[in-house]
Amino acid sequence: MPEQITELLRKSQLSVTDSRKKILELFLQSDSALAHHDIEVRTKEKFDRVTVYRTLQTFMDKGIIHTIPTTDNSIKYALCKDSCEQGHHHDDHVHFICSLCGTTTCLEEIHIPEIKLPRGYKTTQTEVIVSGICKLCS
Amino acid sequence: MPEQITELLRKSQLSVTDSRKKILELFLQSDSALAHHDIEVRTKEKFDRVTVYRTLQTFMDKGIIHTIPTTDNSIKYALCKDSCEQGHHHDDHVHFICSLCGTTTCLEEIHIPEIKLPRGYKTTQTEVIVSGICKLCS
DNA sequence: GTAACTGCAAAATATTTGCATCCTT
DNA sequence: AAGGATGCAAATATTTTGCAGTTAC
Numbered sequence: 001m002p003e004q005i006t007e008l009l010r011k012s013q014l015s016v017t018d019s020r021k022k023i024l025e026l027f028l029q030s031d032s033a034l035a036h037h038d039i040e041v042r043t044k045e046k047f048d049r050v051t052v053y054r055t056l057q058t059f060m061d062k063g064i065i066h067t068i069p070t071t072d073n074s075i076k077y078a079l080c081k082d083s084c085e086q087g088h089h090h091d092d093h094v095h096f097i098c099s100l101c102g103t104t105t106c107l108e109e110i111h112i113p114e115i116k117l118p119r120g121y122k123t124t125q126t127e128v129i130v131s132g133i134c135k136l137c138s
Numbered sequence: 139m140p141e142q143i144t145e146l147l148r149k150s151q152l153s154v155t156d157s158r159k160k161i162l163e164l165f166l167q168s169d170s171a172l173a174h175h176d177i178e179v180r181t182k183e184k185f186d187r188v189t190v191y192r193t194l195q196t197f198m199d200k201g202i203i204h205t206i207p208t209t210d211n212s213i214k215y216a217l218c219k220d221s222c223e224q225g226h227h228h229d230d231h232v233h234f235i236c237s238l239c240g241t242t243t244c245l246e247e248i249h250i251p252e253i254k255l256p257r258g259y260k261t262t263q264t265e266v267i268v269s270g271i272c273k274l275c276s
Numbered sequence: 277g278t279a280a281c282t283g284c285a286a287a288a289t290a291t292t293t294g295c296a297t298c299c300t301t
Numbered sequence: 302a303a304g305g306a307t308g309c310a311a312a313t314a315t316t317t318t319g320c321a322g323t324t325a326c
Contacts, residue, residue, distance in 0.1 A: 015299085015306075017300070017305095047308090050291090054306080067209045069208055069265075069267060071205045071207045075209070094253060109256070117248060118248070118273070120272075121234065121270060121273055124269050126267070128264065130261050130264050132262040132263070133260040135258035153280065153281075153326070155280090156282095174316095186283045187315090188282080188283070188316090189282055192281085
């Protein structure tokens with residue numbers, strides 16, 4: 001695990017710091033998406049709130065994580081797959097939000113169908129967020 | 139127009155007040171979704187920020203408007219179709235966000251395809267947000 | 277007249293910025 | 302050693318809450 005983390009940071013041309021390692025580790029360990037608040041709470045060594053903001057922004061910039069839109073104002077972040085590169089995030093899978101346990105997960109295996117738009121519209125990205133009850137809660 | 143507004147408020151069992159009328163009018167006039175900030179800026183008579191928050195919440199509760207998720211932390215609101223009832227919002231159309239002009243629109247005519255989830259998952263609602271370039275900007 | 281709505285003040289929360297210090301390379 | 306990252310302080314922005322005065326019905 002530590003190997004994997006360091007390698008990922010190196011590959012993204014980021015210096016390997018404690019906060020980055022620990023926050024990245026949290027993402028790798030978690031199989032659901034994390035909100036800013038989750039990260040603040042779950043890191044054992046507490047990092048400054050500002051550091052968390054900046055780290056998430058950096059990870060976004062480098063294409064390490066992506067955001068998942070939600071209807072309430074709570075943005076969640078999840079790891080990008082290898083296919084994502086800096087500045088070229090391509091997220092072709094479905095996101096699922098469980099209304100019971102509140103977890104947000106990437107359903108990597110479910111692909112997004114193509115959606116035909118009216119004349120004149122150009123599509124660059126499609127997001128699908130399914131709400132319902134997850135495997136564990138049902 | 140004023141008729142329509144009053145009627146809609148009555149139908150939702152809300153008392154007809156100035157702020158509600160003006161905010162609802164804004165939604166009816168606008169063909170794209172509005173953020174809290176848009177409403178604050180665009181109402182000629184300025185209402186207190188708190189009133190805007192409370193009015194939006196009330197409209198949500200009554201099923202008059204619905205939220206549209208975005209990847210940045212900017213929630214947008216749009217009018218619900220007649221099929222939406224209090225507590226039973228059903229939003230079966232696609233949302234489009236233009237990356238040039240920033241407007242968010244409901245594409246009422248584009249329906250959301252059914253998405254098959256893995257065993258054990260139950261779907262209650264599906265949101266589709268397409269980003270790209272809109273009719274007017276292309 | 278009464279219940280509900282609004283505006284103001286203020287509290288609570290979230291996010292951004294500047295800068296001095298520390299850490300990675 | 303140098304550039305970048307972090308932590309702290311503080312500025313800014315956002316959202317919520319309480320309450321007194323006002324308005325709709």
